[in-house]
Amino acid sequence: MITETVRVAVDMAVFTVRDNRLWILMIRRGKTPYEGMLALPGGFLEPGEDLDQAAYRELTEETSVLPEHMHLEQFHSYGSPGRDPRGRVVAVAYFALIPTPPTTEAGGDAAEVEWTPVDDLLRADADIAFDHRRIVADAVERVQAKLEHTTVATRFCGEIFTISQLRQVYEAVWDRSLDPANFYRKVTKIADFVVSTGQTTSIGGGRPAGLYRAGDARTLEPPMYRPR
Amino acid sequence: MITETVRVAVDMAVFTVRDNRLWILMIRRGKTPYEGMLALPGGFLEPGEDLDQAAYRELTEETSVLPEHMHLEQFHSYGSPGRDPRGRVVAVAYFALIPTPPTTEAGGDAAEVEWTPVDDLLRADADIAFDHRRIVADAVERVQAKLEHTTVATRFCGEIFTISQLRQVYEAVWDRSLDPANFYRKVTKIADFVVSTGQTTSIGGGRPAGLYRAGDARTLEPPMYRPR
DNA sequence: TCAAAAGTGTTATTAGTACACCCATGT
DNA sequence: ACATGGGTGTACTAATAACACTTTTGA
Numbered sequence: 001m002i003t004e005t006v007r008v009a010v011d012m013a014v015f016t017v018r019d020n021r022l023w024i025l026m027i028r029r030g031k032t033p034y035e036g037m038l039a040l041p042g043g044f045l046e047p048g049e050d051l052d053q054a055a056y057r058e059l060t061e062e063t064s065v066l067p068e069h070m071h072l073e074q075f076h077s078y079g080s081p082g083r084d085p086r087g088r089v090v091a092v093a094y095f096a097l098i099p100t101p102p103t104t105e106a107g108g109d110a111a112e113v114e115w116t117p118v119d120d121l122l123r124a125d126a127d128i129a130f131d132h133r134r135i136v137a138d139a140v141e142r143v144q145a146k147l148e149h150t151t152v153a154t155r156f157c158g159e160i161f162t163i164s165q166l167r168q169v170y171e172a173v174w175d176r177s178l179d180p181a182n183f184y185r186k187v188t189k190i191a192d193f194v195v196s197t198g199q200t201t202s203i204g205g206g207r208p209a210g211l212y213r214a215g216d217a218r219t220l221e222p223p224m225y226r227p228r
Numbered sequence: 229m230i231t232e233t234v235r236v237a238v239d240m241a242v243f244t245v246r247d248n249r250l251w252i253l254m255i256r257r258g259k260t261p262y263e264g265m266l267a268l269p270g271g272f273l274e275p276g277e278d279l280d281q282a283a284y285r286e287l288t289e290e291t292s293v294l295p296e297h298m299h300l301e302q303f304h305s306y307g308s309p310g311r312d313p314r315g316r317v318v319a320v321a322y323f324a325l326i327p328t329p330p331t332t333e334a335g336g337d338a339a340e341v342e343w344t345p346v347d348d349l350l351r352a353d354a355d356i357a358f359d360h361r362r363i364v365a366d367a368v369e370r371v372q373a374k375l376e377h378t379t380v381a382t383r384f385c386g387e388i389f390t391i392s393q394l395r396q397v398y399e400a401v402w403d404r405s406l407d408p409a410n411f412y413r414k415v416t417k418i419a420d421f422v423v424s425t426g427q428t429t430s431i432g433g434g435r436p437a438g439l440y441r442a443g444d445a446r447t448l449e450p451p452m453y454r455p456r
Numbered sequence: 457t458c459a460a461a462a463g464t465g466t467t468a469t470t471a472g473t474a475c476a477c478c479c480a481t482g483t
Numbered sequence: 484a485c486a487t488g489g490g491t492g493t494a495c496t497a498a499t500a501a502c503a504c505t506t507t508t509g510a
Contacts, residue, residue, distance in 0.1 A: 004275040006236050008307070008318050047232040051307035051318070077305045077320050079236070079279035090236050090279070090318070092305050164461075182500065184463065200507095206461025207507040221456070222498080228449070392488075410473065412490065428480095434488025435480040450471080 006088045010054040011042035011078075011132070013095040013139035014063065017156045017172045021117045022143075024136060025062060028112045033085050034129030038114065038121070040136070042091065055094040062113060063098060071097040071155040075142045076135070083131045095139045097155040119175070147173055149223040151193055154214035160197060162209035163187055174226045186224065192217035234316045238282040239270035239306075239360070241323040241367035242291065245384045245400045249345045250371075252364060253290060256340045261313050262357030266342065266349070268364070270319065283322040290341060291326060299325040299383040303370045304363070311359045323367045325383040347403070375401055377451040379421055382442035388425060390437035391415055402454045414452065420445035 014025035026038040041062050045054050055072055059065070072094060079090040118140055120126065122133065147153050147170060154161070156169045167183045187193055192215035200208040242253035254266040269290050273282050283300055287293075300322060307318040346368055348354065350361070375381050375398060382389070384397045395411045415421055420443035428436040 006234060006273065008234050008236065045234065045307065045318070047316075048309045050309065051305060074305065076302065077279060079273065079320070081276045081278060088275075090273070090320070092307070092318070162462090179500070179502085180461085181463070181465095181502080186499090200462095202508060204461080205459075205509060207463075209462060225499090227500090390489090407473070407475085408488085409475080409490070409492095414472090428489095430481060432488075433482060433486075435490075437489060453472090455473095 004088055006090055008045040009042055009089050009091045010045060010051065010058055011040045011091045011093045011135060012055060012058050012062070013040060013093065013136055014059065014098060015095060015118070015139075015143060015156075016098050016100045016115070017169050018100045018115075020168050020172050021119070022140070022172045022175075023115045024118050024121060024139075026114050026116050026121070028114055029129055030112060037127040037129040038116070038132075039129035040093075040132045041113075045092075051092050055092075055096075059094075059096050065098045069099055069155065069159065071152045073146075076138055078131055078135060080131065091135075093135050093139065095143055097143065097152055099156060099158045144173055144226065147224065148226055149220050151214065151217050151220060154194070157214075160199075160211050160213055162201060162211060163194070164209055166194065166212075170224070170226075176227055178227070190217070190220055190222070191215075193220060232316055234318055236273040237270055237317050237319045238273060238279065238286055239268045239319045239321045239363060240283060240286050240290070241268060241321065241364055242287065242326060243323060243346070243367075243371060243384075244326050244328045244343070245397050246328045246343075248396050248400050249347070250368070250400045250403075251343045252346050252349060252367075254342050254344050254349070256342055257357055258340060265355040265357040266344070266360075267357035268321075268360045269341075273320075279320050283320075283324075287322075287324050293326045297327055297383065297387065299380045301374075304366055306359055306363060308359065319363075321363050321367065323371055325371065325380055327384060327386045372401055372454065375452065376454060377448050379442065379445050379448060382422070385442075388427075388439050388441055390429060390439060391422070392437055394422065394440075398452070398454075404455055406455070418445070418448055418450070419443075421448060 016023050025041060027041050029035055029037055029039050041058060043058050045051065051074065052072070055074070056067070059072065074092060074094050077090060077092045081088065083089065118136070121128070122137060153166060153169045153173070157165055163184050164180065166187060167178055167180060170183070171177055194212040195215045197211045197213055199211045201211055202208040244251050253269060255269050257263055257265050257267050269286060271286050273279065279302065280300070283302070284295070287300060302320060302322050305318060305320045309316065311317065311319070346364070349356070350365060356364070381394060381397045381401070385393055391412050392408065394415060395406055395408060398411070399405055422440040423443045425439045425441055427439045429439055430436040
């Protein structure tokens, strides 16, 4: 049988929500190929390492976020023969959801890290390396679907948040505006999605909002269907 | 940097529906490791080959089914360091949905091919090689979810089918019984899910059933939510 | 007092569920 | 005639959407 050297890489699509928009962490490439273009952070699988471990390692090389405050999930693998001009690379792609505001750590390449609004990035004019435009688009779709029947939206918020902030997460990811009243009722009625802390906050005018933290539920019962 | 030889394999979870049950195609292993145990069909990625191409090649080595009558989709990759005792193997797993009754082709290993009901296979007593029990379980979950908002259930039927046969597919995959009357109305109301051929059939007693073929829709609007 | 955001009430519409009942065939 | 599955009617229930309205703060 003919053999071919294949390398396995892990590519990360790291998302956060800020200013009512969905942002993704990209790297400005400093060397060929695709020098000067935007690419997803990532790296090669190391000996003895699980895929999930590699993804977590790559994530912590770029950001400082505790495991319990984020969501990390594999979503697709990419292996077209020509996807990397340097050789045969199969990329296992992950997405991560982290709270806002994220702190970008000085990990050697820190100066090249760029947070970018996803909608801007996916418009045709952005220069994106490799097949990473497709990977980003796939990741966004997966995250949108994930918010419908899981509780991962809370991973975009900090430990404590208001229902309004949670709604802004849904609005940013789905790119749709939602009725605040109906959203409030639905979210607070779902068992163990959010739990009240009893405290209130008064940032940004208006009646103070109740403060909540993420509950123990991992799936939404019933789901939050996005409007069509 | 330390390098390690990694091989990329494609593993296939091939499903069909027969006798109101979901079946999966497994291989009885003829050599070590895991000799005599059941494993998913699969093989290594070949030079210059895309992942989807490799999956399709593996599928046609085991079954004879035309691309337009099946559904083939990647769902997860598995890369634990110890998952294959022969060395480092990252497996990209696909599921395929093919019509019933499937014809198993004589592909050299034909004698070792075994169609197995999924529920039997996942009961604890079955001997399954590698991490393939987990892969099968993941595949089943993905297929169940897929039937909710896509039209792939029609890939289990032949070119022409009755609404009742389509319902039996849903019942087998979801392992739940559905109300025939409500199912009929819902399915026929969704635009381009199924289209009537104008013909009827009279297999198995009772009033003859209308015959339908799959429509052009790929997503279900509205979705078919499985009962909780 | 006014603007603004939080949260509650109310109603109309729609989707889902249960099940009675008629239809069209083979035996 | 009767059993069998195909297909229609209909009433009940639950989820959704729209929006008026009250509450509680800062300015």
